[in-house]
Amino acid sequence: xxxxxxxxxxxxxxxxxxxxxxxxxxxxxxxxxxxxxxxxxxxxxxxxxxxxxxxxxxxxxxxxxxxxxxxxxxxxxxxxxxxxxxxxxxxxxxxxxxxxxxxxxxxxxxxxxxxxxxxxxxxxxxxxxxxxxxxxxxxxxxxxxxxxxxxxxxxxxxxxxxxxxxxxxxxxxxxxxxxxxxxxxxxxxxxxxxxxxxxxxxxxxxxxxxxxxxxxxxxxxxxxx
Amino acid sequence: xxxxxxxxxxxxxxxxxxxxxxxxxxxxxxxxxxxxxxxxxxxxxxxxxxxxxxxxxxxxxxxxxxxxxxxxxxxxxxxxxxxxxxxxxxxxxxxxxxxxxxxxxxxxxxxxxxxxxxxxx
Numbered sequence: 001x002x003x004x005x006x007x008x009x010x011x012x013x014x015x016x017x018x019x020x021x022x023x024x025x026x027x028x029x030x031x032x033x034x035x036x037x038x039x040x041x042x043x044x045x046x047x048x049x050x051x052x053x054x055x056x057x058x059x060x061x062x063x064x065x066x067x068x069x070x071x072x073x074x075x076x077x078x079x080x081x082x083x084x085x086x087x088x089x090x091x092x093x094x095x096x097x098x099x100x101x102x103x104x105x106x107x108x109x110x111x112x113x114x115x116x117x118x119x120x121x122x123x124x125x126x127x128x129x130x131x132x133x134x135x136x137x138x139x140x141x142x143x144x145x146x147x148x149x150x151x152x153x154x155x156x157x158x159x160x161x162x163x164x165x166x167x168x169x170x171x172x173x174x175x176x177x178x179x180x181x182x183x184x185x186x187x188x189x190x191x192x193x194x195x196x197x198x199x200x201x202x203x204x205x206x207x208x209x210x211x212x213x214x215x216x217x218x219x220x221x222x223x224x225x
Numbered sequence: 226x227x228x229x230x231x232x233x234x235x236x237x238x239x240x241x242x243x244x245x246x247x248x249x250x251x252x253x254x255x256x257x258x259x260x261x262x263x264x265x266x267x268x269x270x271x272x273x274x275x276x277x278x279x280x281x282x283x284x285x286x287x288x289x290x291x292x293x294x295x296x297x298x299x300x301x302x303x304x305x306x307x308x309x310x311x312x313x314x315x316x317x318x319x320x321x322x323x324x325x326x327x328x329x330x331x332x333x334x335x336x337x338x339x340x341x342x343x344x345x346x
């Protein structure tokens with residue numbers, strides 16, 4: 001049953017990819033200022049929102065893990081933390097390419113770009129602590145996850161607080177017609193993909209936890225060395 | 226000698242002042258692009274002569290087309306790079322996750338075999 005749901009969601013994603021590409025490249029008009037480059041915007045913004053969703057998921061589950069010490073919260077936090085690294089990398093790379101196209105520079109130490117990089121580096125730190133921190137590292141990593149979540153408002157409002165090259169937060173609400181449809185369908189597609197990736201990664205994390213528990217039990221029973 | 230210097234100063238100082246005052250005006254005049262006085266007359270003639278219009282349009286078409294093509298190709302390159310990076314990173318993540326799951330299954334099988342062997346002994 002579960003497998004069927006996963007397959008149906010994966011099939012919906014393939015249709016969604018084709019649909020969003022059609023809306024972006026054939027229906028949405030060319031932007032008068034940024035021309036064809038603006039097509040990067042739809043997936044870039046959708047992935048930036050998924051980055052936020054992944055970090056919030058990681059932060060909330062980390063907080064729940066610190067309070068309850070239940071493994072399932074830790075598994076969810078770990079899965080979301082790794083996805084945050086993935087989405088952060090996507091956002092930074094696509095943003096950099098768009099920056100080259102629009103401003104003719106790959107990178108600028110602009111407030112939005114710098115705060116996003118710091119947020120991504122925090123999540124890379126989270127994953128590294130989880131991977132190489134040894135016993136007890138899950139609590140330290142949980143603290144990092146909560147810290148990253150607290151930083152999200154700083155990244156979001158950075159374009160309002162400081163003067164930046166990056167477009168303002170009012171761009172998405174100001175979209176009209178087919179541009180709006182392309183934007184929201186991209187967000188829906190990446191939200192479904194995010195949930196699928198999260199569930200798949202969580203299953204692996206649960207398996208790793210189960211294996212570790214079994215190994216400890218077998219060691220205690222003297223069945224293995 | 227001092228008299229000669231004073232005479233020079235009397236000439237040089239007002240000349241320098243005049244130059245300093247007139248320089249911005251001169252720069253402004255120089256910065257303004259040339260505008261032909263014959264423009265209106267030509268535009269009037271061009272509006273009447275359809276053949277001339279077609280010839281002019283034909284003569285600028287390759288240059289305009291080339292400029293547009295360059296912009297489109299440059300933009301297209303960036304869009305392809307961004308979309309390629311996005312899906313490439315996603316595929317790398319999926320492959321790494323799949324490899325991790327395979328390793329996990331192999332570890333579980335190994336542990337089950339060890340336990341079964343120990344139980345048999």
